[in-house]
Amino acid sequence: MAVDTLQAEIERALASMGVESPSVALERPRHPEHGDWATNVAMTLSKALRRSPRQIADDLVERIDHAAAGISSAEVAGPGFINFRLSTGYVRDGLARIVTEGDAFGRSDAGQGRAVNVEFVSANPTGPLHIGHGRQAALGDAVSELLAWSGWKVHREFYYNDAGEQINKLARSVWARYQQAVGAEIEFPADGYHGSYVGEIAQQMVAEHGERFKGDDGPEAMDAMRVYAVRVLREEQNRDLDGFGVRFDEYFLESSLYSGGRVEDTIRRLRETGYVYEKDGAVWLKTTEFGDDKDRVMVKSTGHPTYFLPDVAYHVTKWERGFHRAINVQGSDHHGTTARVRAGLQALGLPTGYPEYVLHQMVLVMRGGQEVKFSKRAGDYVTMRELYDEVGVDVARYFFLMRRAEAQLTFDLDLALEQSDRNPVYKVQYAYARMSSIFRRAEVDASTLDPASADLGLLAHESETDLVKLMMRFPEEVAISAEAHTPHSICSYLEEVAGAVNSWYHAGNRDASLRVIGADVSPEQSRARLVLARGVQTVLRNGLSVLGISAPERMDRDEEPAAEAQAA
Structure with missing residues (x-):
């Protein structure tokens, strides 16, 4: 990633200034005219080095090797900020890397093959899956895929509450x-x-x-x-x-915790910790010792365990199965159980923060400005199947993912069915299909395109360089989204890429010399722009793949532009 190359060179330059183990934070400037990256490291080091931030920044800029950092300039601004601009050579090489790596672009080995258990959906088998389960299925599957792209060995698990x-x-x-x-x-x-x-x-x-x-x-x-x-x-x-395109590696039955003696064994082990006491005929766990707001009943006076106890037993099995990292994707109604489940696990010696949680809010389905409340079969809720049968799996998955999990989601059926750029998933997929149409018109097999055979330095127009820089961010976006469990960030990124693709594409409609193919375009320029189009395909296809959504080669739209001139 560009940020890694730049960060490494800044750290080397700081080391030459006598700064040991420097911590360098890079961020994107709010205004593009300020550059591609910025750091305030000079300001954070001012006290330790007993120099003004401006002096440190000036010294640091002089020591940075531009070629090694992949930048064309480093400028000191304000009280000591440093703004960096990527070099054209680094951008050119970035595009070549995108095309060369293809389906692997965006993948990393950050997880080093370590095991992670992702549990999601886990619906009671008491009725058809509802739209909340649909959102959870899309979220869990996308979180799993992001982790897989980041080098984790992902185990997708469904916990069947078949008891109670x-x-x-x-x-x-x-x-x-x-x-x-x-x-x-x-x-x-x-x-x-x-x-x-x-x-x-x-x-x-x-x-x-x-x-x-x-x-x-x-x-x-x-x-x-x-x-x-x-x-x-x-x-x-x-x-x-x-x-819906969601599959699991394992279906774990709650009933097996009882039939296999795991619940009783967990009660016994908790009693041995010293965190258990009896009051009012019930057995209590001192969950307040682990941050809960009050102690919780573990076994009722009737002798039956409360609902969080089998959850503790279940997560013990995850740990014992080798999943020392576990992520639960659940509805916001589980918010009250997270502290007590973690408390029970900590009492048994498992680490703080195990498991991790992604809690999502409810889904509101709207049509014509009115809420759609009832299903034909379920009677009192909309089923997942009815929803994706109406709008399609790709659209349903994207709409479930495009908002932050903890935000309530309004699923607009009218927008979901619209075939125009107002529909965000259509906008992204159409940008991919548009690139495919360029290759068809050019009669070029995109899969055989070799970036080494093109002079990518010819991609000098602002719409081209901005697009390549944006595409180079994809590995960074995957890494951040995987760590934060935020697939909605990938949706936002893909929409941003699609917008930049449209700007580049329509620049060719306004200026014939900027087209991919045409009388005003040299064969060398055409080949370079075909490589750019292939890079666009790679990033959009890989991003959609992370979300479990297809990248169609052809699409129709409600309103065709008057002139699709780019490859004419």
Whole structure:
């Protein structure tokens, strides 16, 4: 990355000034006219060196090797800021690297192959996946992919909550619909699941078992309803996720924590820590010792564990399976459980901050300015499948990802269906398709283009150099987004690239000498610009790949420009 090259040279120059182990922070100036990078390191060193920031900055600038830093200039500004501009040679080499590395451009080995467990979706198998699960599926998959691009060995995991009161309620709901289907006069429970999918499952039970369980509310009948309903809904959820392009390495069953004795073992181990006490017939954990606002009940007076205890047991299994880094992508309703789960794990000796959390806010679906609230099958919510069947998987995934996870997301169906640059995912994909159209018109196979055969120094127009500099940022954007778990940053970056692509493309419509191919363009200029177009394809394709979104070669649009002259 350009920032790494520049930083290394600044640190070398500071070392020559007697500064040991310097810490250099580089940032992008707010105004492009101030350069490509800036640092305030001279100001931070003023006290230690007992010199004015301006003197330190002047001395540092004189010592920096421009060629080694990849810059054309280093200028001192204000009280001691230093502004840097990348050299044309470094920009030229950057474009060649983008094209040469191709699908690998943006990848790094920062994770060094270490294992990380990313748990996401983890929906109760009590109904179809809703749009909140859709946002979580897109987020979890993108976070996983960002980590994979950064050299981590990612294990995608789905935790099935197939035990507890919600599953019992599902069994009672299916049982009631089954009884009604076989002619028994049964009132449906008020707190049951009212979606039509419950009736569908009950009808399948009738087809398979006839009236075998008519009037029978015993353990065998309820267990049969529970097992059948969970299996059917798990299969449906898996199909919906598969259709959304999301796959998992492991499905972990909550019930296995009980059947395998993990919950009981966790209770025993916590008792041995000295952080457990009994009060009011319940067993408590001193979670306040680890930053929680109050102690929490671990085992109720009934003898049943509270809901956070199996979560502690589950995360112990993650640690023991070798996942010493774990990330949970969950809804904001899990906010209250994070402190107590971490407290339980710290009591058992696991490190502070394990696991990491990405908590997302709810999704509001709008059409024509009105909220869309209900599903045809689920009854009281919009399903993930219905949403992506209507707008398409690419659009659904992008819209779920384009806002910060902790911000509420308004999913505008009208905008999602629009085929114009107002639709952000369309804008990005169309920029890629537009480059593909250039190669078709030029009758050039983009995959065979060799940047070494082109004089990239001919890319001197501001729209060209600005675009290349922006594309060179991609590895940096991936690294930052992977570390911060912020795939929305990749969306913002891709939209910025698409905007720069449009500026470059339309510059050729206004000035024939700036076109990729044409009578006013030399063969050498044309080849250089074809390499630039290939670089655009590489960055957009790789960025969309990180998000799990396709890069189409051809696209239509609602409003075709009057003149698509670039490659004419």
